[in-house]
Amino acid sequence: MKYLLVLLLAGFTSGAQIQKEQLNLMPWPQSIVLNDGSFTLTKNFKVNITGNPNPRIFGGVTRFLRRLDGRTGIFFEQGFIAKLNEVPTAELQINCTKSGKIALYEDESYHLDISQNKITINATSDLGALHGLETLLQLLQNNGTSFYFPNSQISDFPRFTWRGLMIDAARHFQPVDVIKRNIDALAAMKMNVFHWHLVDDQGWRIEMKKHTKLIELASDGLYYTQEEIKSIVKYADERGILIVPEIDVPGHGSAILTAYPEIGSKVTTLTGGTSEKNIQGTAIATYGIERNAGIFSPTLDPSNPKTYQLLSEFFDEVCPLFPGSYFHIGGDENEGKDWDANPKIQEFKKKNKLANNHELQTYFTMQLVPMLKKHGKQLMGWEEILTKNMSKEAIIHSWRGPNEGVMAGQSLVDAVKKGYKTVLSNGYYIDLMYPVESHYLNDPMPKGADLSAEEKERILGGEATMWTELATPATIDSRVWPRTAAIAERLWSAETVIDVPNMRKRLDVVSFRLEELGLTHIRNKAVILRNIANNQSIKSLSEFSNVCEPLKGYKRNKGGTEYQMYSPLTLFADACTPDAKDALAFDDAVSQYLANKSPENKAKVAAYLNKWIAVNKGLNELSSNAPLVQPILPLAKKLNDISEQLLLVLDNKSTLKAEDLQKLVEECDSKDYADVELAVYKSLKKLI
């Protein structure tokens, strides 16, 4: 009898017992216990909410149901959930003790318990419950005919309280729908901060009702209306996301100064006029919206009272749009050239005993502190604001590293030792096209530094930064995702969760699932390739893009002037991404072959080489009716040539001299074509 019962129970479970390693959770929870059996999803599945949550939970649960029915095709009976305790008998019970506040240090923990007939999510607030729902969605399993959740108990909470993404909407304007879908993705990845870079040399992006010149002269008509900002703030609130706006001053000032040249630091020396009326002296310079990328001299004048009057008025109009407690004032990359050249500013420095431009900038920044405090906001700035007289309330945003001539994340350690709170972005510059691994292993808690518990607590977390010199609304998602999901895990999960291959395996599934939120990081690749192919087959382009990566660091846009803000970003490099899909798989195949030269292992390597020979042929055929394919051909040819030779090498039939073979491989280490590099170069090299 007992034996029969066991058999029957086994019959109820939806497939073989699942192992932790099979779960594609990200960020990985703090604690997870898997039990036997599972909860099978049916049409009758319902959700009930109890306790005292913020009403944002209703939208959250409604969206949860729509994502679950979208994935499973199951026609659930529940439509829009708008009330507490609507279905007391529901299989999924969510209970929250209190209403969550959109702020730092909130309790975001949740407990998820799945058993055969019942699922519960218990959380202090709706914020934790929303996280729990995301975990539940990630737990969804299936066999050939049905969907189920494995019986399990998960207790979870974040390691860091600041888990952010910055999007630069100044360089390339990013419309409302781009921001909203990325906020959805942040919520799915249990992130909680959206840092909105709204003003830079290339534009002012906030509708101003009093200072309309900022919009009329400094936005090219590309800006968010105040209503749009409010709608995004509401959208973010509903998803548990805090918005931190940024107006970058006193440097990066081209746009502001295009509208208000009178508060700029640059002086123009006038000489000229007529013989009757000789003009000599200085005058206010004029400015224009910047079209290039880089660091530019336009800087606000810290000696001019009007500067502070205007900034105070700007903040009076902008601050009320953002209910959060933090305001980012930039403060980075002010090289002080225009300050040095301006006699009035030099005099001001002397008068105020400001020894250097750092002290002058501190003076400037300190004027902003009360302007923000008036609106209940704490000042945050890039690490350059960290100078000796800076207010201890300021949050230091650590970003510089070797590229800027300093030690990576040094400012983070400096800041906490001096008593400042800090957020790390060095190592999270996702616009630079580095592989996911480099970001994933970049821990906000510095390894070598000898920090006290108190100092460690001042490290609030980290933030991925998406600068948009080279990203349009059509391409930005593929620059942000999926790598930001790995950063989300670094900021949420335990310090010990650092298994890169395991992360990669999970990331692949997470990336696929992010599509349901409307992200275009996968789908838009084909759009770009169709355009390049001129409506011919994209097969060869697609396969070639799987071994190509956009140039990394600042290499693509040499000097910042190759691409202007309106240059086409519909090129092959824009369809490519870091972590090229076939590169890792090829490297594995090569390693296996080198470890064991079995016919099977040889065949695997040969299959890639043959594929690339076919790709080269395909691209050449395409190119006769597709000019945009031309720039790719030389690189495809290099890959073709080495592939042909390596096929001979595999069969011991190569007649090429070692040095000539070497040369052919080295040809593949090129950064000269189509702004991409071959991600298989190093693996190819292993074969010779």
Add this chain to the structure above:
Amino acid sequence: MKYLLVLLLAGFTSGAQIQKEQLNLMPWPQSIVLNDGSFTLTKNFKVNITGNPNPRIFGGVTRFLRRLDGRTGIFFEQGFIAKLNEVPTAELQINCTKSGKIALYEDESYHLDISQNKITINATSDLGALHGLETLLQLLQNNGTSFYFPNSQISDFPRFTWRGLMIDAARHFQPVDVIKRNIDALAAMKMNVFHWHLVDDQGWRIEMKKHTKLIELASDGLYYTQEEIKSIVKYADERGILIVPEIDVPGHGSAILTAYPEIGSKVTTLTGGTSEKNIQGTAIATYGIERNAGIFSPTLDPSNPKTYQLLSEFFDEVCPLFPGSYFHIGGDENEGKDWDANPKIQEFKKKNKLANNHELQTYFTMQLVPMLKKHGKQLMGWEEILTKNMSKEAIIHSWRGPNEGVMAGQSLVDAVKKGYKTVLSNGYYIDLMYPVESHYLNDPMPKGADLSAEEKERILGGEATMWTELATPATIDSRVWPRTAAIAERLWSAETVIDVPNMRKRLDVVSFRLEELGLTHIRNKAVILRNIANNQSIKSLSEFSNVCEPLKGYKRNKGGTEYQMYSPLTLFADACTPDAKDALAFDDAVSQYLANKSPENKAKVAAYLNKWIAVNKGLNELSSNAPLVQPILPLAKKLNDISEQLLLVLDNKSTLKAEDLQKLVEECDSKDYADVELAVYKSLKKLI
């Protein structure tokens, strides 16, 4: 010397002389003359604008440049164009005599002249110039290395003044970005009216600042804020598109009556109470937002003064949001059940000598005329408003046909004969998944009817209608496009432009180009299939989708209750479209084979059959880890079975009896699986 000159000139042209048949223009222009030679596009290409255009031309030209650089990858030097006569020496010169008004009967003509070194667009107004720029973009040609425009002269103007698309934002709410990208596509297709169906049984979608109950109780939180509406109106204006809003009354009233049950027609008979307090009598019924599709009884009470008071207040709030001169009040599908059952309404009819419900509805509609006139708006309604006492100023929207038990477009003829202006939508119901050919050949000018010139003039044009019972923001574009482009041609081009194969060839290119506007009609297919495939390869699904079409007419959602407004539309049918890609090609292959049973022709047919056998195998493999594939398998099996047999038939090796073969083919005429049908059924049948 002369000979040499000719050779040199030939050297300057970018390829062989192009023929009209090679141009992929849509809508086809009224007059086009192709000349020898071409204008080659280079980095130095610039645009200059002169005359007195509306400032919308600046954005239009800037967008034109961005689309052109996106397609060609050429780094033009011009960024944002904001002034008249900025570059007098520019190669493209645009001149407009006057500022275009967003209204009917505007002069939308343009003349485009392309020669070796210069392009000119001359238009009465910027509206014509914008059309000219779209034609120029469509003229773009290329060889293997460069892009060029063929030398030509085009004179163009629309045949009808009303060329519209309706989107239903009530059934499935369609967010701002969906509306905006579709407006872009309308402009690209030279259409000029966007009819916005904003209120229906399933929701009220307009933010109301005075009557907030409409939003709080009748929108599920899914509505456009007034600011969003204004931003869409502005967006449309910038693209030459008139917006015609619709509030559908007195039928389709569930949402309005959910908020204001007191103006509903339904009476509830009360019986009950306690033994002490006996309740007897009638009371106001309650209503709920409708979740199903279909025709429902909730109807506004035409005998209640409060109905008119509220409607008048609604219009007072909504009309100012829309600067256009037309307001659509619906008026369709009022079956009058609740009117018949309401004694008060019956009494009202008698008192006002209204013989029947038609006259009662006319009475109702006539009350709305002055409410709209107050805001400078003319009333438009679905054809049911066409009754004997209807104001002659009303525009009749003709929509019914055989499905509604009347002759197709009969109301259009009735309307013009009675002196009404009219717009045709019968035959343009793109939500019903009919092939493009059926819409393309549906001319607003009725063939048989004997109409005077004056009567013909009252036919303003036509409108594609996209009802959204079965369309979400993720799928709507593929329901609207590319078929609406063919309707655009019907409404713009000469009556004689009716070559279907030629249209299909051009439509394929037009559809590809529409992607650059952000439309998702192509890219989202893969998204749906990836979800169905559960992140496995979508190859088999994609190939099967190329021979499947969603069930047509009202067959998919039987009784309107199978799908509710929150049911999943992420299914195989949602990835399929009318005019299945491989169906026509297969039919051609079959025809060729039957005409000439050559080995080549046989091989072509066999290739399809073999592909479908592989598809069936592939789908079966997929299904072991993808429950959403299961519903498709029976149909794939049917196609597999007939394909296997037909391969034998081709080789004269079939041993099956004729009737069994017949049976196998007939099995393919199925509407029982996955809400799709096999578009190759008829072609398969030809082979036996």
